[in-house]
Amino acid sequence: MTVKFRKLALIGIGLIGSSIALAARRQGLADVISITTRKAETLEEARALNLGDVYSLDPAEAVAGADLVILCTPVGAYESVMKAIAPALKPGTILSDVGSVKRHVHQVVGPFVPEGVHFIPGHPMAGTEHSGPSAGFAELFSGRWSILTPEPQVDRAAVERVVAFWEAMGSDVELMDAAHHDLVVAITSHVPHLIAYNIVGTADELESVTKSEVIKFSAGGFRDFTRIAASDPVMWRDVFLTNRDAVLEMLGRFLEDLSMLQRAVRVGDGPALEELFTRTRAIRRSIIDAGQETAAPDFGRPHEAPPAPELPRFVKEHGGGEDA
Amino acid sequence: MTVKFRKLALIGIGLIGSSIALAARRQGLADVISITTRKAETLEEARALNLGDVYSLDPAEAVAGADLVILCTPVGAYESVMKAIAPALKPGTILSDVGSVKRHVHQVVGPFVPEGVHFIPGHPMAGTEHSGPSAGFAELFSGRWSILTPEPQVDRAAVERVVAFWEAMGSDVELMDAAHHDLVVAITSHVPHLIAYNIVGTADELESVTKSEVIKFSAGGFRDFTRIAASDPVMWRDVFLTNRDAVLEMLGRFLEDLSMLQRAVRVGDGPALEELFTRTRAIRRSIIDAGQETAAPDFGRPHEAPPAPELPRFVKEHGGGEDA
Structure with missing residues (x-):
């Protein structure tokens, strides 16, 4: 299934948000990528990295007209984000996230989801130990699993669009309940x-x-x-x-x-x-x-060669042929 | 300090033994590398990999005439190995090991060390999750630390030869007491x-x-x-x-x-x-x-690119220019 959104809004632009931006751009999954984050300097970093098309410090402005909104902040910020963006979410919009916990996300975000908005929480099981907008890369999700935890009554077509979005970024997708x-x-x-x-x-x-x-x-x-x-x-x-x-x-x-x-x-x-x-x-x-996982020993960490052997003293002092 | 042994005997030829064999050969640290191990099939594997110069299932034969003997078996085998080789160790020989524990090694091996043999236990802090003769590689010790735990009364010149041996294989060396x-x-x-x-x-x-x-x-x-x-x-x-x-x-x-x-x-x-x-x-x-440690994210594990974006249907069906 080919999938394309008119406007993808990313709330938060750390390792996961920036990797989504890069992968979505590369795979042509959105006409416009809109980026918002709390700190002005992080937003400027995202702009300098050319991660999106439009940038705003105002989350309501960032999500206006978006047909896919993904929360990419730490989970502790979701409630305040939802208070800010809920009035700007139009019916038909898909709202998702990438948080590492899901029952809590349903509890905190659920009450703010407007009528007609499709709430499809998600969790890509991928990451590195680095963080921030410069840590992202388009290959992060490739070959990794993403889990989606929509409630059973959520619109199936919307769920399938989110599945296709993650699959287009190289991810395998599994649905399960939040608990x-x-x-x-x-x-x-x-x-x-x-x-x-x-x-x-x-x-x-x-x-x-x-x-x-x-x-x-x-x-x-x-x-x-x-x-x-x-x-x-x-x-x-x-x-x-x-x-x-x-x-x-x-x-x-x-x-x-x-x-x-x-x-x-x-x-x-x-x-x-x-x-x-x-x-x-x-x-x-x-x-x-x-x-x-890689089959290479030691995660494929680089191993450098030991130093070249010392030459015997005679060769060192008198030269030893064509290579000396 | 340039170091060279006439005959290096390796008792046991797993990951560490085979890595020593390969690094010692490459750095020219021994005229003869003698390999012994308990199982005939492991010895044949070592021979097929060309890890040494002489091979024997008899540890006493393997250490005869050696000036450096290194125990590379699991620590639990040391006592039986020492019973077999002690009579064959000549005064002046250096006896070392690569075991991950050192107080126990002093206790178990110490009583078997003949008069005039220099006992210098060691532990290279290097390894991978793979094991066996085919797991070894010459770069394993490069840039890693090896610890030596000789008793204070042990001959200093012998200790310096073992330090030089590990340094020639690319290792840094530190001396400390076994406890x-x-x-x-x-x-x-x-x-x-x-x-x-x-x-x-x-x-x-x-x-x-x-x-x-x-x-x-x-x-x-x-x-x-x-x-x-x-x-x-x-x-x-x-x-x-x-x-x-x-x-x-x-x-x-x-x-x-x-x-x-x-x-x-x-x-x-x-x-x-x-x-x-x-x-x-x-x-x-x-x-x-x-x-x-490597600075690369995720230990430098390989990350593959996501699949190429699907072409719009028109291009797929009708071709799309010079690349189609």
């Missing part, structure tokens, strides 16, 4: 972020091992955690403030399992350790087979 | 592996979220953990069996901090969450600045 989404992301995204933030915080505060030692010797595994622990602090604060129940549920499961693992270490239960460590290896294989 | 090493790696490597194994195990056993959902939506953060949770199961079993005290100490700190973070989520303490999430961002920056 299930929140559990899925609690285990695949939120708890991983929480424990990554936590161990990086722990390492930062030790007395027995210095911070400089943690940094020098981080290639033993620690540095893998620092990537997601470098994600946008405000966005992630809002995630944990708004997906509390699912996060605490999944964190509880994680902690139960960790208690058993802690005990296995304490009593020296080698077979239990080896069984877990063998089982977990298979999951990475499945993720690679599903096209969600 | 401190074990604490450093508990936080930079062992606890990160433990919690990665744990969350991957938790995700594998949920009923409320299917395994296929975990795999599909893993790009939200979870997949980062699967890399180190795919590391060699036997090696890591031995790590946790032999660095118990330091691991439990650091895991205790991690759990204390996680309890506070869990509480912050439960009570909705936004400022506490944002403060931690901001602080942890700085640590990644330091690791990148120290040359221990």
Whole structure:
């Protein structure tokens, strides 16, 4: 299905908003891309990067006449955004978002959605640890999954247009209900972020091992955690403030399992350790087979060659042939 | 300092052993590379990969006449290896290893070290999630740190030769005592592996979220953990069996901090969450600045372009000019 909107309005222009702008432009998904954000300097950055066609600090002005409006701010800002834009949303407009939690979004945004506006919340499961308008790139969603959580009564044609929009940007799309989404992301995204933030915080505060030692010797595994622990602090604060129940549920499961693992270490239960460590290896294989991860060792991180060997002293002093 | 050994014997030829073989060959660090391992098929694989010069299933034969012997098996095999090779070690030989724990290695190997043999335990802080002889590459140690933990009375000239050996393979080298090493790696490597194994195990056993959902939506953060949770199961079993005290100490700190973070989520303490999430961002920056991590977003993972935009129907059916 070919999809095209007359006017796409992006509220917020960080990593996700700017990536949508670039991908929508490249794929020709909107005649006009309208960008609005709270801070004047961020808007100027977006303009300098040529991310859109029209720019405004006034969200109501930005959404006027738009047939697709996507909220791309941290979730904590949705309520004030909705107060500002709701009166400017015309019947037939599609309203979506990219927030990492969905039950809360339905609760907060739902009451502001005007009659005739199609509210189709979404969540692209893609990102990097960088943030801001300059962090975006058109390939961000390619091969990744986006989840949509419209209520059952929402107009099917509108849902299909949003599905087609994400598919045109290279994304696979799945529909599910908001409560299930929140559990899925609690285990695949939120708890991983929480424990990554936590161990990086722990390492930062030790007395027995210095911070400089943690940094020098981080290639033993620690540095893998620092990537997601470098994600946008405000966005992630809002995630944990708004997906509390699912996060605490999944964190509880994680902690139960960790208690058993802690005990296995304490009593020296080698077979239990080896069984877990063998089982977990298979999951990475499945993720690679599903096209969600690179098969290259070490994420494909660059590895530089060791220095050229020192020449024997005689060659160094007297030259050694055509290459010397 | 130029360093060269007459005969380098590698006991075990997995990821680390094979990487040493390739780097030592490339840098010209040994006249002869002798390889021994327990399984005949692994030895044949090493031979097919041309990793060494001589091959033997008999460790005593492999180390005969060697002036540098490096144990590259899982730590749990050290005792039986030492029983086999100790009688064949000549005075003046340097005996080293690459095990991830060091106090235990001193305790287990120490009693078997013959008079006149220089025992200089080591630990290169480098690796990938792959294992076996074919996983090795000469660049593995380049720019990474290797830690040596010789007792203070060990011959300085021998220690300097081992330092020069690692430096020639591109590694930076630091000396420290074994107990401190074990604490450093508990936080930079062992606890990160433990919690990665744990969350991957938790995700594998949920009923409320299917395994296929975990795999599909893993790009939200979870997949980062699967890399180190795919590391060699036997090696890591031995790590946790032999660095118990330091691991439990650091895991205790991690759990204390996680309890506070869990509480912050439960009570909705936004400022506490944002403060931690901001602080942890700085640590990644330091690791990148120290040359221990790539600055590329998402570890430099490949991102593919979205599909080419669909052409308007008229162009598809009737052709559209010179490119059609």
